Amino acid sequence: MSALLEVKDLTVDYPGKGFRAQPFRVLKNVSIDIREGECVGLVGESGSGKTTLGRAVLGLAPVTGGSVKYKAKEIGHASREERRQLASEIQVVFQDPYTSLNPSMTIEDILTEPLRVRNVSAADARKRVLDLLDAVNLPQGAADRLPREFSGGQRQRIAIARALALDPQLIVCDEPVSALDLSTQARVLELFKGIQERTGVAYLFISHDLDVIRYLSHRVAVMYHGEIVEWGPGSKVTLTPEHPYTQRLLLAAPVPNPGLQAKRREQRRRLIAEQASLGLDMAV
Amino acid sequence: MSINTNALPDPVEEATDSLEPRDVPDPAVAIALAPPIPKINLFKRLLKNPMGLFAMSLLAIIVLTAVLAPLLAPADPNLASLQNVRVDPGTKGFLLGTDGAGRDVWARLLTAGRFSLAGALLAVVVAAAIGIVGGLIAGYYGGWFDNLSSWVVSLIMALPGIVILLAARAVVGPGLWTSMAIFGVLLSPAFFRLTYTAVSGVRNELYVDAARVAGLSDASIIGKHILTVVRAPVIIQSAQVFSIAVAIQSGLDFLGLGDLAIPTWGGMLNDGFQNIYLKAILILWPSLAIGLTAIGSVLLANAMRDELERSGQPVKRRAKKGETGIEREEIITHPEPITGKELGEVLLVVDNVSIGYHQSDGSIKHVVDDVNLTVRRGEVHGLIGESGSGKTQTAFSVMQLLPQGGEVTGGSITFEGEQIAQATEAQMMKLRGTKIAYIPQEPMSNLDPSFTIGSQLTEPIMLGQKLSKAEAKAKAIALLTRVGIPNPERTYAAYPHQVSGGMAQRVLIAGAVSMEPDLLIADEPTTALDVTVQAEVLDLLRELQAEYNMGMILVTHNFGVVADLCDRVSVMRNGRIVETGNAASIFADPRHEYTRMLFDAILDETSVREDYTRTASGAVAEGSQK
Numbered sequence: 070m071s072a073l074l075e076v077k078d079l080t081v082d083y084p085g086k087g088f089r090a091q092p093f094r095v096l097k098n099v100s101i102d103i104r105e106g107e108c109v110g111l112v113g114e115s116g117s118g119k120t121t122l123g124r125a126v127l128g129l130a131p132v133t134g135g136s137v138k139y140k141a142k143e144i145g146h147a148s149r150e151e152r153r154q155l156a157s158e159i160q161v162v163f164q165d166p167y168t169s170l171n172p173s174m175t176i177e178d179i180l181t182e183p184l185r186v187r188n189v190s191a192a193d194a195r196k197r198v199l200d201l202l203d204a205v206n207l208p209q210g211a212a213d214r215l216p217r218e219f220s221g222g223q224r225q226r227i228a229i230a231r232a233l234a235l236d237p238q239l240i241v242c243d244e245p246v247s248a249l250d251l252s253t254q255a256r257v258l259e260l261f262k263g264i265q266e267r268t269g270v271a272y273l274f275i276s277h278d279l280d281v282i283r284y285l286s287h288r289v290a291v292m293y294h295g296e297i298v299e300w301g302p303g304s305k306v307t308l309t310p311e312h313p314y315t316q317r318l319l320l321a322a323p324v325p326n327p328g329l330q331a332k333r334r335e336q337r338r339r340l341i342a343e344q345a346s347l348g349l350d351m352a353v
Numbered sequence: 354m355s356i357n358t359n360a361l362p363d364p365v366e367e368a369t370d371s372l373e374p375r376d377v378p379d380p381a382v383a384i385a386l387a388p389p390i391p392k393i394n395l396f397k398r399l400l401k402n403p404m405g406l407f408a409m410s411l412l413a414i415i416v417l418t419a420v421l422a423p424l425l426a427p428a429d430p431n432l433a434s435l436q437n438v439r440v441d442p443g444t445k446g447f448l449l450g451t452d453g454a455g456r457d458v459w460a461r462l463l464t465a466g467r468f469s470l471a472g473a474l475l476a477v478v479v480a481a482a483i484g485i486v487g488g489l490i491a492g493y494y495g496g497w498f499d500n501l502s503s504w505v506v507s508l509i510m511a512l513p514g515i516v517i518l519l520a521a522r523a524v525v526g527p528g529l530w531t532s533m534a535i536f537g538v539l540l541s542p543a544f545f546r547l548t549y550t551a552v553s554g555v556r557n558e559l560y561v562d563a564a565r566v567a568g569l570s571d572a573s574i575i576g577k578h579i580l581t582v583v584r585a586p587v588i589i590q591s592a593q594v595f596s597i598a599v600a601i602q603s604g605l606d607f608l609g610l611g612d613l614a615i616p617t618w619g620g621m622l623n624d625g626f627q628n629i630y631l632k633a634i635l636i637l638w639p640s641l642a643i644g645l646t647a648i649g650s651v652l653l654a655n656a657m658r659d660e661l662e663r664s665g666q667p668v669k670r671r672a673k674k675g676e677t678g679i680e681r682e683e684i685i686t687h688p689e690p691i692t693g694k695e696l697g698e699v700l701l702v703v704d705n706v707s708i709g710y711h712q713s714d715g716s717i718k719h720v721v722d723d724v725n726l727t728v729r730r731g732e733v734h735g736l737i738g739e740s741g742s743g744k745t746q747t748a749f750s751v752m753q754l755l756p757q758g759g760e761v762t763g764g765s766i767t768f769e770g771e772q773i774a775q776a777t778e779a780q781m782m783k784l785r786g787t788k789i790a791y792i793p794q795e796p797m798s799n800l801d802p803s804f805t806i807g808s809q810l811t812e813p814i815m816l817g818q819k820l821s822k823a824e825a826k827a828k829a830i831a832l833l834t835r836v837g838i839p840n841p842e843r844t845y846a847a848y849p850h851q852v853s854g855g856m857a858q859r860v861l862i863a864g865a866v867s868m869e870p871d872l873l874i875a876d877e878p879t880t881a882l883d884v885t886v887q888a889e890v891l892d893l894l895r896e897l898q899a900e901y902n903m904g905m906i907l908v909t910h911n912f913g914v915v916a917d918l919c920d921r922v923s924v925m926r927n928g929r930i931v932e933t934g935n936a937a938s939i940f941a942d943p944r945h946e947y948t949r950m951l952f953d954a955i956l957d958e959t960s961v962r963e964d965y966t967r968t969a970s971g972a973v974a975e976g977s978q979k
Contacts, residue, residue: 107965114883115854127566149570156568169559173581182577183567231563250739251910255954262962277884280956287965304961321888323913325955327937330916337888 071141072102073271074239078135081121095121097295106269110286112279118295119275123241127161128152160232164244166224170216176227177212183234201230205260222253239271246281258284279322283307291315313344398660405656411649419466426460430616439632452635453628462638465616472533473598477591479537484544489575492552506542514539527612536601540594547590551583585661592654596647603643618642685944687934697730700872700904706764708746717762721746721928728904735919736908743928744908748874752789753781787817790865794877796857800849806860807845817868832863836893855886866897873905891917912955924948
């Protein structure tokens with residue numbers, strides 16, 4: 070079975086600041102693929118290029134080299150018109166629930182925006198809004214409210230509903246739960262999982278949190294300094310990683326158990342010493 | 354541990370509301386909404402604002418009289434009558450008298466309003482059309498148009514307006530409409546700058562990205578998302594520009610540069626000035642008209658700005674005291690474990706402390722209620738809770754660094770045997786930095802970007818320990834080495850933007866321990882850091898805490914951080930501690946339902962996604978489940 074999305078040797082450069090400045094290479098020969106209904110996790114630290122990869126798939130970052138293929142069709146340099154066609158296939162949920170919704174539009178306007186572009190009638194759009202609110206477990210009374218009347222978790226549900234409005238095949242989720250409280254995060258993750266099981270939508274799920282990635286991802290790519298350093302099945306990469314960086318990432322996250330955490334601290338110290346002796350000391 | 358969503362009563366999203374979700378698949382997961390916030394439009398709010406009402410009434414009267422001038426004017430405004438030159442106001446048939454040519458002043462004033470106002474309006478429309486369109490294109494697309502238009506705008510702003518208008522008159526002859534149109538071009542930078550700033554600010558907002566991904570064309574993105582941001586400031590700007598245009602237009606006519614065939618306020622001013630020794634009152638009427646119009650539009654602009662700024666305030670959503678539903682709940686306290694470890698002296702006792710914020714209506718809103726906290730020397734006390742739980746407020750109250758309007762409204766804070774809840778600023782200055790030190794959440798915003806790291810580190814050392822500059826520098830470099838900065842000399846000379854976030858946090862930790870404090874207050878010290886850096890900073894904090902035998906309050910939302918560092922934990926919710934005690938005991942046996950709920954929400958290594966499988970029908974099946 071061919072992949073839904075195939076990214077091959079993708080390179081992204083951002084122009085440097087100032088006259089004749091060298092462009093800044095954010096992604097170096099990145100290759101991943103996503104199958105239908107699959108969740109691919111992308112984990113890495115700030116500046117590793119994981120957000121840029123998501124934006125390149127969405128057409129929001131410049132593709133310098135390599136290819137991005139959706140359903141075997143090249144979309145790396147898609148025109149505005151082609152992008153408009155793709156909007157019903159590839160959607161997005163952003164990190165910040167406070168700036169990803171226009172503060173002056175009602176929830177109904179936000180949710181119908183992608184529909185009205187496609188000449189859906191007002192009555193059908195309204196009905197669709199109610200279905201979408203149901204899908205993310207918000208009451209239908211939410212439709213006439215403004216974003217500021219909602220909490221962070223509720224706003225993120227609205228952003229998910231907007232992404233679902235056109236029944237996309239793939240949703241790029243850029244750190245969608247990192248601004249949320251622990252308990253809210255758990256509920257939103259549960260929602261993501263439920264929607265995937267029900268609709269068969271695929272996710273490119275970007276997060277810095279290995280625990281979040283592990284919970285949701287079938288396969289996981291680990292990014293470091295603009296490259297993918299490890300790529301494989303979720304349970305393998307997030308529990309028994311092979312790459313030294315992933316190993317350090319795994320042991321760096323503290324576990325909520327004082328006894329286990331003391332052991333993990335010890336493990337981490339040993340690992341770093343081991344890696345240093347092998348000459349793998351990575352600048353952090 | 355797995356996520357058990359159904360059992361989670363969400364404290365943030367839980368609110369009372371009569372809205373019933375329609376056809377909800379699982380009632381326990383459905384989320385109630387907060388009560389709706391009433392929406393009032395700007396016009397209605399302006400009517401309620403006394404200044405706005407006054408300004409709008411004034412402008413409405415002026416505009417109405419100008420519009421209805423042909424009906425109201427008793428005579429032809431241009432009809433000169435040599436028998437009636439400079440007749441006194443109130444003379445029969447001439448309400449405001451006549452001017453130097455015997456024309457009826459009242460009729461001229463009314464008719465002049467039509468031309469003066471229309472001329473000013475033309476200038477505003479031209480300025481707004483050029484400025485807004487240019488600002489939109491330059492701000493939204495950037496690129497060469499951005500550079501070119503900024504250049505042109507700077508050029509226009511550098512041009513002397515009156516000189517250009519005089520030159521234009523010399524070339525194209527006198528004309529009210531041409532001169533006002535040219536003046537509109539000269540005023541367009543005001544709109545350009547405003548639009549440009551607003552648009553470039555909003556262009557990179559995530560909701561604009563989302564609209565792009567949704568397939569909206571640029572035109573509809575600009576119409577829906579960008580213009581709404583520009584609308585309000587443009588209206589305000591228009592009112593201000595309008596008053597300027599009325600004044601300039603009158604000025605031109607006063608100088609005699611206008612079209613003499615058209616009655617204008619400026620032209621009347623000119624006539625009045627020529628007759629100032631014969632009939633001084635003639636100058637009053639046009640001055641009044643110009644003045645009132647300018648006052649009306651400026652006041653309207655101010656009133657609109659006031660009203661818009663008022664709506665910009667964040668909507669307060671926190672439940673008031675007594676409505677939290679957890680009032681006066683028993684705090685679950687875990688007994689002290691019997692250990693051989695000797696307990697250190699008591700450093701800090703926070704006893705029944707409440708924190709409140711003064712509201713604009715005079716009331717006090719409580720954010721922390723009856724919090725008790727004890728920190729001993731050499732002990733790390735973790736304060737854990739979700740956002741809005743009051744954990745940071747509690748920590749700040751110890752240092753008396755609550756934000757504006759906040760104060761400790763009850764209870765006592767004792768530090769090393771001294772009562773400090775009501776201490777003066779001078780007393781606190783002595784404690785802060787020397788005995789009580791602080792590590793913030795955002796390292797970058799806590800370093801001054803215009804000074805080197807070295808100077809920010811040595812200054813408190815020199816002041817507090819009375820060391821010479823050289824000694825202080827030696828000490829600062831020793832500290833930077835101690836906190837694990839690889840090249841301390843270079844970091845010492847660097848500016849904050851030249852180091853990474855992790856390094857900046859190490860610098861702040863070095864600064865915090867430089868005076869060997871007894872108590873260290875760390876507010877989410879690792880939240881802004883990457884996870885590998887977090888692990889290193891936690892290691893550093895643990896080592897320093899042991900080395901200096903400090904007491905420490907660690908504010909965090911991460912149970913992993915608590916497990917890593919804390920001896921004692923207090924779990925906070927809605928401004929109260931719900932469970933407190935020895936860390937090991939709470940982790941082993943969380944008793945409060947809220948603590949248990951938080952534990953249940955933690956993802957750990959047992960929460961792994963099932964393998965990807967795909968059935969022939971196209972639906973996704975989840976591994977062993979189906």
